Amino acid sequence: MAVVREKGYAHWDGRLVERRRPWWPITRTGIRLAFRKKAFRFFFAGGFLPAFFALGGLYVSERLEDFKALVQSNRALLRIDPAYFRTFLVNPPFLFLLLIVLVFAASGLVADDLKHNSLQLYFSRPLSKKDYIVGKMSVVAFFVLALAGLPWLLLVAFKLVFAGNLRFLAAYPLLPLGILGYAVFLAVFFALLFMLLSASSRNSRYVSILVFTTYLFSDILSGILTGIFRTPYMGLFSLRANIQQAGSVFFGTKPPLAVPPVWSFAVLAAIGALSLVVLDRKIRGVEVIK
Amino acid sequence: MSIEVKDIHFRYGRVVALDGVTASLGAGAVGLLGPNGAGKSTLLRILLGFLVPERGEGKVLDFDIRRDRAMIRRSVGYMPESDCFVPGMDAVTFTAYFGELSGMPRREAMKRAHEVLFYVGLEEARYRLLDTYSAGMKQRLKLAQALVHDPKVLFLDEPTSNLDPTGRAEVLELIRDIAANRSIQVLLSSHILDDIESLCETVVILKQGKVAAEGRMADLRAIQYSLYEVRVKGDAGLFRKELEAGGSRVDETEDGLIKVYMPEAGDRMDVFRAAARTGAQVRYFVKSRTSLEDLFAGVVGVE
Numbered sequence: 135m136a137v138v139r140e141k142g143y144a145h146w147d148g149r150l151v152e153r154r155r156p157w158w159p160i161t162r163t164g165i166r167l168a169f170r171k172k173a174f175r176f177f178f179a180g181g182f183l184p185a186f187f188a189l190g191g192l193y194v195s196e197r198l199e200d201f202k203a204l205v206q207s208n209r210a211l212l213r214i215d216p217a218y219f220r221t222f223l224v225n226p227p228f229l230f231l232l233l234i235v236l237v238f239a240a241s242g243l244v245a246d247d248l249k250h251n252s253l254q255l256y257f258s259r260p261l262s263k264k265d266y267i268v269g270k271m272s273v274v275a276f277f278v279l280a281l282a283g284l285p286w287l288l289l290v291a292f293k294l295v296f297a298g299n300l301r302f303l304a305a306y307p308l309l310p311l312g313i314l315g316y317a318v319f320l321a322v323f324f325a326l327l328f329m330l331l332s333a334s335s336r337n338s339r340y341v342s343i344l345v346f347t348t349y350l351f352s353d354i355l356s357g358i359l360t361g362i363f364r365t366p367y368m369g370l371f372s373l374r375a376n377i378q379q380a381g382s383v384f385f386g387t388k389p390p391l392a393v394p395p396v397w398s399f400a401v402l403a404a405i406g407a408l409s410l411v412v413l414d415r416k417i418r419g420v421e422v423i424k
Numbered sequence: 425m426s427i428e429v430k431d432i433h434f435r436y437g438r439v440v441a442l443d444g445v446t447a448s449l450g451a452g453a454v455g456l457l458g459p460n461g462a463g464k465s466t467l468l469r470i471l472l473g474f475l476v477p478e479r480g481e482g483k484v485l486d487f488d489i490r491r492d493r494a495m496i497r498r499s500v501g502y503m504p505e506s507d508c509f510v511p512g513m514d515a516v517t518f519t520a521y522f523g524e525l526s527g528m529p530r531r532e533a534m535k536r537a538h539e540v541l542f543y544v545g546l547e548e549a550r551y552r553l554l555d556t557y558s559a560g561m562k563q564r565l566k567l568a569q570a571l572v573h574d575p576k577v578l579f580l581d582e583p584t585s586n587l588d589p590t591g592r593a594e595v596l597e598l599i600r601d602i603a604a605n606r607s608i609q610v611l612l613s614s615h616i617l618d619d620i621e622s623l624c625e626t627v628v629i630l631k632q633g634k635v636a637a638e639g640r641m642a643d644l645r646a647i648q649y650s651l652y653e654v655r656v657k658g659d660a661g662l663f664r665k666e667l668e669a670g671g672s673r674v675d676e677t678e679d680g681l682i683k684v685y686m687p688e689a690g691d692r693m694d695v696f697r698a699a700a701r702t703g704a705q706v707r708y709f710v711k712s713r714t715s716l717e718d719l720f721a722g723v724v725g726v727e
Contacts, residue, residue, distance in 0.1 A: 142601050142604075142605065143543060143571075143601055143602050143605045143608070144539065144543070145574050145607070146528075146532070146536050146539075146573070146574035148528065148529065148532045148536075150498055150526060150527035150528060150573060151527050151528075151529060152527060153527065156525070159521060159524045159525055159530075160525070163510075163513075163517075163521055167510075167512050167513070170512060171512075242511070246510065246511050246512075247510070250507070250508055250509050250510065250511060251504070251506045251507060251508035252508045252509060252510050254474070254502070254504050254506075254508060255502075255504070255508050255522060255569065256525065257472075257474060257497075258472055258474075258497055258500070258501075258502035258504075259497055259498075259522065259525040259526050259527075260493075260494040260495075260497045260498045260525075260526065260527060261497075261525060262494075418474070419469070419472070419473075419474035420469050420474040420475060
């Protein structure tokens, strides 16, 4: 029969607090849930490999005499400047690795809540739609900053430590800001992109497929259109190319496409705006079918 | 009154869900009764601020349903009708998580989560992944997350739906225990008459978005009429009209059973007199037990 505790219902004698950042428990829980997935932990750890390679390069660049045999004709590759960082951070394999990590961490952010009807539980709490969206976006932002921001800022510090002086910083004073700016830009863009795609389906597996399809298909489409129309502007159809264009601005290097980078920013901003519109329509406490 | 709504109107597109609902719900356990589509869940969602009414006003614990949504949600525990959980979580994490989102300090939320999970009988399964929970366990879990922040009002939307008889009895027992605790008001929405009858002191019956009846259970149960079930041979229509002229309310089922709701002042012999006057032969006559079901049938028209 019934399993009611002998002592019956007991009140809680604490007091509810009003949080300045009510979205923070959502972010913290999202991060913790991601780390419970084995595959995620594997790829997340793998996401630090480029930074380790870059660290090796930094070390060797300061000990050229010791590694004479190793470097020989590759000295140009070991010139440490903003382009060195850009080579690692803006290259397609790194972006793809980032995408894989985020697929494991963020595909289900909204899709799972839609599938399991948990939005009504969130919104029966003193949470606004904005709190929910910021909380979920921050999960994506955390992982992007963890892979594309923090390690690379540390590398700048390592460079100074290996050199034993501040000459590098004096030569490129804006580099740390460039790395930070690029990481924040990536964090915001990927957060909006993943929220958009995650809100587009109730099934996180479909979302994962959608992420890869969008990323790769945009690249293929751009390639085909460029072949047909023979204009670099067709590169704007590629997500990857747009991110690389934007990246070149942050590192002060030559953009890969012969197109003003402002166009790429406009394309990415349009995707972000679309994401906010979709989220505004999809995220609600109760699904209203009219 | 802790919950008051006045002239609430709401529609989903062209479908009218609530059409001028006015009600005052006092302390204790209050039942929100009505057939599917009567507007019960919509009313709960309006009280929680999920939906904004087209017209009308309302208050929950003196907080305005349009302006003070955050305060209402802080004071209310909501157990939705549909299954809802966060995959990949265990019950303790889940319950503490929603406690924290309600404004509880993190450690307190975790401690309290253990307490309420013990209370609802999930102590053994509290570290199990929610994805593996049975329907009954999910129902208890929903109750736990609604209770974790110790709300002043508890909104329960069809709390016994999809449960087997044992699970239903257990959940009802829990709700009865909570309702017995006078400092928590329970608003129970259900289309199951037995649930409302066994738990609630007051009931509001909704029919097609309108309040069909409202009042204390004891008053409503002591229905101001006697119910007789009659079968006649002859002109049943004339017989019905004669009874209605005498002040009774009369319903007829599809199989010809005539239900006579006779005012308490009436005399059962009036039935036979009406039959004699209209030339009908009474072939079956039973005084039926009046219950919430009769009231429900009377006001909602469900047989």
